[in-house]
Amino acid sequence: MSSETLVSPKQVARAVGVSESSLKRWCDQGLIPTVKTAGGHRRMPISGVMQFLRSTGQTLVRPEELGLPSGSGEAKRAIGDAAGDIARALIGGNEAVARRIVTDLYVAGHSATELCDRILAPAFEQVGKEWECGAAEVYQERWACESCERILNELRALIVASEESGPMACGGALEGDYYTVPTRMAELTLREAGWRATSLGSNLPAATLAAAIRTLRPRLFWISVSYIPVLERFQDALKTLQQTAASRTTLVLGGRALTADVTRDLGEIVVLQGMQPLRAFATALIRKKK
Ligand code: B12
Secondary structure, eight states: OOOOOEEOHHHHHHHHTOOHHHHHHHHHTTSSOOEEOTTSOEEEEHHHHHHHHHHHTOOOSOGGGGTOOTTTTTSOOOHHHHHHHHHHHHHTTOHHHHHHHHHHHHHTTOOHHHHIIIIIHHHHHHHHHHHHTTSSOHHHHHHHHHHHHHHHHHHHHHSOOOTTTSOEEEEEEETTOOOOHHHHHHHHHHHHTTOEEEEEEEEEOHHHHHHHHHHHOOSEEEEEOSOOSOHHHHHHHHHHHHHHHTTTSEEEEESTTOOHHHHTTOTTOEEESSHHHHHHHHHHHHHHHO
């Protein structure tokens, strides 16, 4: 059973600024998916509503009716300016501003995957530079990660649930790698590509990741690599995971610590540069299986 948020026709009608009868007509035409409650009332999964809004270019008059930040979807934002604005918002502890920028761009039709690569990762590049030169405190950097994770979780709730139908994917970061944001992004990206994806977290020993592969039997297993404490241990960990994955599970690696020196000796393991390549690869993998 999917745990997706359901909204009522009244909420959606108010959010878009149309009459309830217009909205019901759209539902009857199959433009917005609906489900019936036990009491016979019509409800809509939030992801279906979002898909309709994004594909028809509807503006949101009262986004708060759908639980979205007030004012989202009103401003026509240029994606080019967004990374700097988000970096400033995150460093300044203005989570609501960062959330609003991300939601605006998502409502305007940009995919969550694209936002990860083009907006959020460059924003963190900026956060890193400010931390490096002492312009940002450590707590500001850490708070930025916490805020970003919450924003990613909210985006996750807006994406069509593939909990029952999609192929299984999971992954995380290895022991000694404490980065939490990139593995969350991989989860979101794969969910957007139609996978039943779950991030297992970061700082995970290879043995437990191998146990996850054996138990959960994912079709795809990702490892996000932001920091490699000891190269030999990292290589051993990969060997263990490769053996466990065998032919059933495709291992995919990505992350900023995968420099040319590291990837040279990785053999046949797939290494991808970002979330957009991950989405393309995962989409092709689903097609290949059919
Ligand atoms: C936040 C942060 C931390 C936090 C993270 C907290 C948390 N909860 O996650 C913590 C405190 C752990 C940390 C620690 C350190 N950090 Co730090 N950190 C950062 C910072 C500011 C952001 C990282 C981040 O989350 N970025 C957002 C992600 C999404 O971006 P990304 O990593 O580029 O990911 C993209 C791709 O790589 C790819 N990708 C990532 N994963 C995957 C997985 C798959 C499957 C695929 C396909 C693709 C993919 O897609 C992503 C989206 O485009 C970066 C700056 C930066 N430029 O990123 C510095 C940065 C990485 N840190 C740095 C340093 C030096 C350190 C420390 C060594 C500091 C120290 N002396 O202790 C430690 C090492 C920690 C460790 N053992 O893991 C340096 C690294 C310099 C270098 N040349 O290597 C940076 C660049 C800061 C700087 N400008 O100097 N850090």
